[in-house]
Amino acid sequence: MSKPTRVYDLHCHSNQSDGILSPEALVSRAKLRGVTTLALTDHDTISGLPRARRQAELEGIELVNGIEFSCMWAGRGVHVVALAFDEKHDGIQKIIREQTSLRERRTVLIAEKMEKAGFNDALDRACAEADGPAIGRPHFAQAMVKAGFCSSVEQAFKRYLGTGKAGDIKQIWPEFGDVLPAISEASGIAVLAHPLKYKLTRTKLCKLLEDFVDYGGGALEVVSGEQRPEDTRDLAKIANTFALLASCGSDFHAPSMHWGELGKFSSLPESVQPVWTAWE
Ligand code: AMP
Numbered sequence: 001m002s003k004p005t006r007v008y009d010l011h012c013h014s015n016q017s018d019g020i021l022s023p024e025a026l027v028s029r030a031k032l033r034g035v036t037t038l039a040l041t042d043h044d045t046i047s048g049l050p051r052a053r054r055q056a057e058l059e060g061i062e063l064v065n066g067i068e069f070s071c072m073w074a075g076r077g078v079h080v081v082a083l084a085f086d087e088k089h090d091g092i093q094k095i096i097r098e099q100t101s102l103r104e105r106r107t108v109l110i111a112e113k114m115e116k117a118g119f120n121d122a123l124d125r126a127c128a129e130a131d132g133p134a135i136g137r138p139h140f141a142q143a144m145v146k147a148g149f150c151s152s153v154e155q156a157f158k159r160y161l162g163t164g165k166a167g168d169i170k171q172i173w174p175e176f177g178d179v180l181p182a183i184s185e186a187s188g189i190a191v192l193a194h195p196l197k198y199k200l201t202r203t204k205l206c207k208l209l210e211d212f213v214d215y216g217g218g219a220l221e222v223v224s225g226e227q228r229p230e231d232t233r234d235l236a237k238i239a240n241t242f243a244l245l246a247s248c249g250s251d252f253h254a255p256s257m258h259w260g261e262l263g264k265f266s267s268l269p270e271s272v273q274p275v276w277t278a279w280e
């Protein structure tokens with residue numbers, strides 16, 4: 001008998017960061033969408049993991065520990081997803097505590113910038129949009145839309161919060177070289193998330209990956225939601241060039257998003273070694 005097909009979605013968000021669904025609802029939706037192994041990877045927090053794990057046990061799907069770290073490389077913001085780590089490990093707990101307090105400080109800084117831009121009560125309004133500990137730019141964007149200060153989340157990012165705008169405060173995050181070793185020490189695997197989102201030249205991306213590998217990074221997100229087949233082929237080649245495992249995930253945030261539905265992306269090419277071989 002052939003083995004039943006497994007569907008891995010190793011990148012998604014709950015309302016503990018900037019997703020819409022509770023950890024429980026997220027796991028249920030994943031199950032409905034045919035996902036058999038899910039990693040909840042909220043931004044800089046693991047507060048949703050116990051709830052997601054309980055729901056996964058009820059639903060009979062596998063849950064892998066996950067988190068998406070905000071960090072810096074060469075003056076740019078980059079995201080590193082950590083998978084299958086021991087969440088009780090002191091080193092990773094310390095980094096996560098630090099990320100939480102950095103995010104709190106950053107929230108205040110973003111609020112100050114938005115106040116200056118004319119958006120009153122920015123801090124309170126952004127906090128009111130959040131259900132969990134990790135407040136970020138999307139909460140500000142949602143508050144700005146709700147208050148009629150911007151017409152859409154997209155517009156809020158375009159004018160105030162996106163790359164290079166006043167509310168894009170990233171200098172606060174640690175260098176990725178300070179985060180990657182803690183992931184390995186906690187027996188986890190570090191995945192460079194959505195490599196094409198950084199809009200790097202090929203030379204720069206290769207330099208980033210050299211550094212990533214030097215610090216113990218183990219995998220590249222070869223498939224990030226629905227993407228062009230040529231991008232998948234290209235990223236698979238890059239993963240193999242750097243002897244990196246390959247990961248895949250939707251980066252799901254909300255049911256209303258027309259991209260990034262849970263479990264909805266093409267499978268990894270045969271040529272790569274899947275990241276789950278690291279823990280299965
Ligand atoms: P932060 O964690 O505060 O840096 O916010 C980053 C998050 O904002 C990303 O994970 C996305 O979910 C969201 N985001 C980034 N750029 C945009 C954009 N242009 N429009 C809507 N959401 C965005």
Ligand code: MN
Pocket residue numbers: 013018043253
């Ligand atoms: Mn996000």
Ligand code: MN
Pocket residue numbers: 068079193194
């Ligand atoms: Mn990301």
Ligand code: MN
Pocket residue numbers: 011012013068251
């Ligand atoms: Mn993400």
